[in-house]
Amino acid sequence: MKKLYGVIGDPIAHSMSPAMHNDAFAALGLDAHYQPFHITREDLPVAIAGMKVIGVAGFNVTVPHKTAILPLLDEIDPLAAAIGAVNTVVNEKGKFIGYNTDGEGFIRGLHEEYGKPVLDKHILIIGAGGAARAIYYTLSQQGAVHVDIANRTLDNAQQLKARCPYPVNTAILTMEEAEAKLAEYDIIIQTTSIGMSPKVEDLPLRLSTIRTDAFLSDIIYNPFETAIMKEAKQRGARVQNGLRMFVYQGALAFEKWTGKLADPDRMEKIVIDKLGGKTC
Ligand code: ATR
Numbered sequence: 001m002k003k004l005y006g007v008i009g010d011p012i013a014h015s016m017s018p019a020m021h022n023d024a025f026a027a028l029g030l031d032a033h034y035q036p037f038h039i040t041r042e043d044l045p046v047a048i049a050g051m052k053v054i055g056v057a058g059f060n061v062t063v064p065h066k067t068a069i070l071p072l073l074d075e076i077d078p079l080a081a082a083i084g085a086v087n088t089v090v091n092e093k094g095k096f097i098g099y100n101t102d103g104e105g106f107i108r109g110l111h112e113e114y115g116k117p118v119l120d121k122h123i124l125i126i127g128a129g130g131a132a133r134a135i136y137y138t139l140s141q142q143g144a145v146h147v148d149i150a151n152r153t154l155d156n157a158q159q160l161k162a163r164c165p166y167p168v169n170t171a172i173l174t175m176e177e178a179e180a181k182l183a184e185y186d187i188i189i190q191t192t193s194i195g196m197s198p199k200v201e202d203l204p205l206r207l208s209t210i211r212t213d214a215f216l217s218d219i220i221y222n223p224f225e226t227a228i229m230k231e232a233k234q235r236g237a238r239v240q241n242g243l244r245m246f247v248y249q250g251a252l253a254f255e256k257w258t259g260k261l262a263d264p265d266r267m268e269k270i271v272i273d274k275l276g277g278k279t280c
Contacts, residue, residue, distance in 0.1 A: 003032040004033055006037050006059045021250065023267070044072065052096060101248075112244065128151040140168040150178035187215050200223050208232075
C-alpha cells in the first residue's frame with residue numbers, strides 16, 4: 001500500500017518539501033506520497049491524533065508547530081528535546097518519534113562546502129533564535145570546541161548558552177563586540193532573518209575585519225545571495241547560502257523514514273527551480 005508522508009504548518013502552501021520529497025520517492029521507485037497539510041495552532045492536537053489513526057508513515061513539522069508538538073509525541077530524541085524543537089516525526093510501529101534534523105542538516109552542508117573538518121574551528125553564530133539553537137546545540141553535541149554567539153538581545157544568547165546540555169567554550173557578544181573581533185573566526189554562521197526578502201539590503205553586522213580565509217554561511221536562501229554574503233565575498237571570504245541546510249534537513253528526514261539516501265543535488269535542483277532561478 002502507498003505510504004503517506006507530509007508536512008504540517010501554517011502557512012504551508014509555499015513549502016518546497018512536497019516537490020523535493022515526491023521527486024525523491026519517484027527517483028528511488030518508492031510507492032509513497034508526500035502531502036502538505038495546513039494545520040492551525042488550535043487544530044494541532046487533533047491533527048496529530050488523526051495522522052496516527054490514518055497511519056501516516058512520517059512527516060515534517062514547520063512553523064508554528066516545531067515546539068508545540070513536543071508534548072503530543074510518544075518519544076523525543078535527546079538532541080531534539082534539548083533543542084526544544086522537532087522538525088521530523090517518524091512513525092515507528094504506531095509510535096510517533098520526534099527528531100530535529102535542522103542542526104545536522106546545517107553541519108552536513110557546511111562541512112561539504114567548507115571542505116575540512118569544522119568542529120575544531122573558531123566559530124561565530126550571529127543570532128540566538130530557533131535556528132541558532134538547533135545549530136549551536138548540534139555543533140556542541142558533535143564536539144565543537146569554540147562557538148561564540150552574537151545577538152541583538154544579549155539575554156536571549158545567554159539563555160541559549162545556559163541551557164545547552166553539551167560542553168562547549170562560548171563567549172556571548174554584542175554585535176559591536178563581534179565586529180571588533182571578527183578576525184578571530186574561521187567560520188561565521190548567520191542565523192537571523194536580517195537580509196531576507198524583502199529587506200535584502202540589511203546586514204546584522206559589518207565585516208570590516210573578516211579574514212580572507214574565513215567562511216561565511218548564511219542560512220537564508222531567499223534571496224540566494226544576502227547582503228552579508230556579498231560583503232564577505234567582496235572581502236575575499238568564501239560564502240554559502242541556506243540551500244544546502246534546507247536540502248540536507250530534508251534528506252536526513254527522508255533517510256529516517258525510508259532507510260534510503262536521497263540525492264541532495266537532485267533535491268537542490270528542485271528547490272532552485274521552485275525558487276525560479278540559479279543560485280550564486
Ligand atoms: P528563527 O526561529 O528563524 O531562528 P527567531 O527565533 O525569531 O527565528 O530568531 C530570530 C533571530 O534573529 C534572533 O536572534 C533575533 O534577535 P533577538 O534575539 O534580539 O530578537 C534576530 N533578529 C531578528 N530581527 C532582527 C533585527 N532587526 N536586528 C537584529 N536581530 C534581529
